[in-house]
Amino acid sequence: MPAEPIVYxxxxxxxxxxxxxxxxxxxxxxxxxxFLLGRGVKLxxxxxxxASSVALLDLARQLPVPVLGVIEPGARALVAATxxxxxxxxxxxxxxxxxxxxxxxxxxxxxxxxxxxxxxVIARATPLFVPLAEEGWLENDVAEAAALRYLGPLxxxxxxxxxxxxxxxxxxxxxxxxxxxxxxxxxxxAEETAAEAERLLAGRGLSxxxxxxxxxxxxLSDLTPNFETIGSRFLGEPLGDVxxxxxxxG
Amino acid sequence: MPAEPIVYxxxxxxxxxxxxxxxxxxxxxxxxxxFLLGRGVKLxxxxxxxASSVALLDLARQLPVPVLGVIEPGARALVAATxxxxxxxxxxxxxxxxxxxxxxxxxxxxxxxxxxxxxxVIARATPLFVPLAEEGWLENDVAEAAALRYLGPLxxxxxxxxxxxxxxxxxxxxxxxxxxxxxxxxxxxAEETAAEAERLLAGRGLSxxxxxxxxxxxxLSDLTPNFETIGSRFLGEPLGDVxxxxxxxG
Numbered sequence: 001m002p003a004e005p006i007v008y009x010x011x012x013x014x015x016x017x018x019x020x021x022x023x024x025x026x027x028x029x030x031x032x033x034x035f036l037l038g039r040g041v042k043l044x045x046x047x048x049x050x051a052s053s054v055a056l057l058d059l060a061r062q063l064p065v066p067v068l069g070v071i072e073p074g075a076r077a078l079v080a081a082t083x084x085x086x087x088x089x090x091x092x093x094x095x096x097x098x099x100x101x102x103x104x105x106x107x108x109x110x111x112x113x114x115x116x117x118x119x120x121v122i123a124r125a126t127p128l129f130v131p132l133a134e135e136g137w138l139e140n141d142v143a144e145a146a147a148l149r150y151l152g153p154l155x156x157x158x159x160x161x162x163x164x165x166x167x168x169x170x171x172x173x174x175x176x177x178x179x180x181x182x183x184x185x186x187x188x189x190a191e192e193t194a195a196e197a198e199r200l201l202a203g204r205g206l207s208x209x210x211x212x213x214x215x216x217x218x219x220l221s222d223l224t225p226n227f228e229t230i231g232s233r234f235l236g237e238p239l240g241d242v243x244x245x246x247x248x249x250g
Numbered sequence: 251m252p253a254e255p256i257v258y259x260x261x262x263x264x265x266x267x268x269x270x271x272x273x274x275x276x277x278x279x280x281x282x283x284x285f286l287l288g289r290g291v292k293l294x295x296x297x298x299x300x301a302s303s304v305a306l307l308d309l310a311r312q313l314p315v316p317v318l319g320v321i322e323p324g325a326r327a328l329v330a331a332t333x334x335x336x337x338x339x340x341x342x343x344x345x346x347x348x349x350x351x352x353x354x355x356x357x358x359x360x361x362x363x364x365x366x367x368x369x370x371v372i373a374r375a376t377p378l379f380v381p382l383a384e385e386g387w388l389e390n391d392v393a394e395a396a397a398l399r400y401l402g403p404l405x406x407x408x409x410x411x412x413x414x415x416x417x418x419x420x421x422x423x424x425x426x427x428x429x430x431x432x433x434x435x436x437x438x439x440a441e442e443t444a445a446e447a448e449r450l451l452a453g454r455g456l457s458x459x460x461x462x463x464x465x466x467x468x469x470l471s472d473l474t475p476n477f478e479t480i481g482s483r484f485l486g487e488p489l490g491d492v493x494x495x496x497x498x499x500g
Binding site: 012020021023024128130132135140141142221222226 | 262263264269270271273274278343347377378380381382384385387390391392395396399471472473474475476
């Protein structure tokens with residue numbers, strides 16, 4: 001969607017969300033959304049799996065614009081990727097504890113009646129993957145030891161698709177793939193979420209006209225010293241200007 | 251100080267501080283102190299090395315009660331522990347970047363004129379130690395690989411004392427000691443800080459009367475699911491009642 005004006009808000013002053021209680025994540029997510037509404041957005045994408053897992057329903061009820069999370073797109077991509085009907089999802093403690101992914105995956109599998117005999121979902125919290133990615137330790141012996149400890153037992157479970165249920169995990173995808181083996185397809189909800197956002201805007205007649213130049217404006221609640229490095233590592237290109245902003249009362 | 255009423259505030263909704271910018275840490279520390287003043291405290295101990303490193307001067311200027319950090323007590327304990335005058339300090343990114351420990355250690359060493367020939371301080375950020383301790387991985391292969399990567403090079407530096415410059419690191423002390431070797435004394439600023447707090451209260455006539463029963467009241471900005479586990483692991487006993495409170499606008 002190169003024509004769309006995109007406003008990004010990263011709550012760097014209060015991250016990570018994945019270790020916090022559901023109550024606090026809901027409060028922070030509401031404040032973050034309020035900030036984005038103040039910038040005049042026409043759609044809110046909750047691009048954090050922990051916030052999507054526990055706060056999406058609240059946001060959908062409270063906000064005057066459509067809200068899209070990453071859980072259902074991720075679940076759809078995962079169910080489309082499996083042949084055996086044995087899948088796994090990994091995420092932060094908050095995401096896995098909430099159980100929203102398991103629920104969404106089962107719902108999605110249930111829609112494909114007859115395609116699977118018995119459908120199995122294994123959910124596992126892998127909290128150290130976030131600080132490992134933040135440290136830039138994506139392939140070294142520490143990252144490998146952590147991946148073996150978290151994911152080694154998955155080999156015996158004979159899953160054929162694994163959902164990377166946290167924004168940071170795709171950075172660790174090469175290592176994760178080596179540990180779980182080439183027979184396991186890794187699924188990232190990002191592309192499916194972007195496609196869903198495009199459909200949603202088009203369906204409501206909200207898409208930008210193709211003549212518009214588009215833009216990306218990045219706001220952060222803290223200008224953390226390593227955001228530039230990590231942000232461009234994710235985006236694959238420089239971030240451009242980054243502005244400091246305070247969400248709610250954060 | 252069993253007779254003292256102690257009010258503890260843990261900013262669990264916004265931790266960790268050690269990855270944030272100095273500006274944001276100062277703002278959060280001021281809000282945390284304001285909360286404690288509202289509970290009527292007579293002394294504020296900044297028991298976080300990152301906040302002590304960047305916010306102590308501001309707090310000392312702003313607060314109407316004495317303020318004590320962990321940096322100077324830690325530096326004193328470290329300099330008392332070394333024989334060779336070659337020491338090291340480890341901490342979060344924010345703590346090491348601020349350079350407050352190096353400064354305090356050099357000041358302290360400078361006071362002991364003639365005791366050391368050349369005095370050497372090596373400072374190293376070891377950010378993954380906090381999430382490892384939070385995960386309870388204190389001795390396993392992941393923790394060991396991280397410790398070797400961070401501290402292995404210290405062996406060649408021939409230091410004889412190492413300051414654990416972060417609240418979480420004492421939990422990893424057995425592993426750290428194995429990696430750096432028995433010739434390196436590990437120094438924790440907690441005891442020296444407590445002793446300094448006692449001296450400071452006595453010196454100003456602020457100590458509780460010995461007849462008073464004392465108390466510990468724990469406030470947290472988020473009732474995180476694993477606080478009970480981690481808190482009692484630190485304290486060595488159950489925490490008692492834990493109350494939810496909001497600091498500043500957090």
